[in-house]
Amino acid sequence: MDEAFRAALEGFFEYKTFQHPDKIAEGFSHVSKIKLWKSVADKLTDQDPSMPIAADEIRAQLTEIARRRNNIAHTADHDPDSFRRKKKITAREAEQTIDVLESVVIAILQALGDLPPATDPSIPPQPKSALWGAAPVVADAKRRGVIRGLSKWTEESLLHALDEYCPPEVADTLLAVYRHAEGHPAFRGYYFGQGVHPSATAWFSTGQDEAAVWSIYTGVSKSVLSINFEWMRNRGVPMDRLERLARALSVLPGWADLPERLAAADYARRPSSITLALAKPDASHIILRAMDALLAGDKVA
Numbered sequence: 001m002d003e004a005f006r007a008a009l010e011g012f013f014e015y016k017t018f019q020h021p022d023k024i025a026e027g028f029s030h031v032s033k034i035k036l037w038k039s040v041a042d043k044l045t046d047q048d049p050s051m052p053i054a055a056d057e058i059r060a061q062l063t064e065i066a067r068r069r070n071n072i073a074h075t076a077d078h079d080p081d082s083f084r085r086k087k088k089i090t091a092r093e094a095e096q097t098i099d100v101l102e103s104v105v106i107a108i109l110q111a112l113g114d115l116p117p118a119t120d121p122s123i124p125p126q127p128k129s130a131l132w133g134a135a136p137v138v139a140d141a142k143r144r145g146v147i148r149g150l151s152k153w154t155e156e157s158l159l160h161a162l163d164e165y166c167p168p169e170v171a172d173t174l175l176a177v178y179r180h181a182e183g184h185p186a187f188r189g190y191y192f193g194q195g196v197h198p199s200a201t202a203w204f205s206t207g208q209d210e211a212a213v214w215s216i217y218t219g220v221s222k223s224v225l226s227i228n229f230e231w232m233r234n235r236g237v238p239m240d241r242l243e244r245l246a247r248a249l250s251v252l253p254g255w256a257d258l259p260e261r262l263a264a265a266d267y268a269r270r271p272s273s274i275t276l277a278l279a280k281p282d283a284s285h286i287i288l289r290a291m292d293a294l295l296a297g298d299k300v301a
Contacts, residue, residue, distance in 0.1 A: 019069070019070075020062075020063065020066055021037065021058070021059040021062045021063060024036070024062070025037060028108070028112070031112075034111055035182065035183075035187070036108070036111065037055035037056075037058055037059055037182070038055045038182050038183050039107075040055070040058060040104060040107040040108055040111050041054055041055040041057075041058055043107040043110045043111055044058070044103060044104075047103075047107075054179050055179070055182055055183075056155055056159060056179065056182075058104065059155060060155075060156060060159065061100055062100075062104065065097055065100065065101070068097075071087070077089075151191060151192040151193065151194065152192070152193065152194040152195075153192040153193055153194070153198040153199065153200075154192055154198075155190070155192065155200070157192070157198040158178075158192060158198040158199070158218065160198075161197060161198040161218035161223075162174055162216075162223065165219060165220055165223055166218070166223050167275070169278070169279040169281075170223060170275060170278040170279050171223075172284070173278045173279070173283045173284045173287070174216050174223060174225060174278065176284035176288065177214065177216070177284060177287055177288065177291075178200065178216060180288050180291065181202040181214075184204065184291075184292075184295060186204040186205045186206070186295045187202065187203075187204055188203040188204055188205055188210050189202075189203050190202055190203075191203065193215075193217075195217070196219075197217070197218045197220070198218050199215060199216060199217045199218065200215065200216045201214070201215040201216075201228075202215075204295055206232065206235060206237050206295070207236075207237075208236055209235045209236050210235065211228070211232045211234075211235035211237060212228050212231045212232075213227070213228060213231075213232060213291070213295075214226060214227055214228060214291075215228060215270075222275055223275075223278075224272040224273055224274075224275075224278075225272065225273045225278060226271065226272040226273075227245070227249065227270065227271055227272075227273075228270045229242055229245075229246070229262055229267045229269055229270060229271070230267060230269055230270050232267075233266075233267045233268065237294075239267070242262070242267050242294075243259065244294070245290055245293070245294045246258050246259040246262050248286070248290035249286070249287070249290055251286060252273065252277040252283060252286060252287075253274065253276040253277045253280060254274040254276060254277050255273070255277065258271060
């Protein structure tokens with residue numbers, strides 16, 4: 001069994017590459033259930049608290065390293081501004097790249113921890129409910145309904161758009177909401193949209209199903225945070241939790257009448273914040289506190 005399984009794995013991975021951060025995380029997902037880049041960011045921050053780093057910043061570094069590597073390997077490292085010469089690279093830049101890769105690898109090893117003990121194939125596995133307690137059952141029809149589709153944009157394009165289009169205080173709020181998602185235990189993934197400008201939607205487990213809780217839309221004229229009440233309602237989020245979420249967000253500018261508007265529409269709305277709300281100094285604290293309460297099912301004090 002061991003030999004056959006190893007041969008099957010080698011055949012499956014034979015033509016796969018693991019350079020892009022998403023592919024690296026996908027590879028490790030076959031042997032670990034940790035949120036790889038969030039855990040790596042925590043490990044690196046613990047090593048030097050004076051220079052905290054977020055998961056998306058690590059992914060950006062690795063993406064740029066992989067892009068430069070591919071440029072060297074496939075286009076002779078030509079300078080895009082002049083194909084008559086190669087891009088410059090210094091010994092210090094090379095050393096810095098090696099330092100980044102070494103520190104990330106060490107943090108990955110720390111995040112993964114010790115290998116789990118080998119299982120004995122002669123012993124029948126116990127049902128999950130006997131080990132961990134019964135888990136909520138998600139109907140097959142609902143599970144098939146969680147479709148994120150194909151993305152035109154990426155995390156890189158979204159973060160670039162936030163930096164390019166948003167006033168600093170608005171970008172800070174949207175970035176805080178974006179980064180908070182990945183660290184939440186209920187987080188299930190991002191979907192990057194297909195519109196004219198980059199966008200991102202965060203999916204979370206809401207108990208009996210998964211739902212697209214919020215979306216960030218960027219644009220030249222404005223960028224907004226949309227709270228997807230309609231989608232959450234359609235995914236079975238209890239009405240009382242949606243009501244508490246609306247009340248918690250109503251303290252933001254432009255959303256004072258949010259609870260009444262949503263109730264009148266039977267929560268079939270996806271209201272978007274105005275720039276003034278996102279620029280409020282404590283906007284991210286208000287939004288994230290409301291999100292935590294929603295996902296935990298608790299009241300906002």
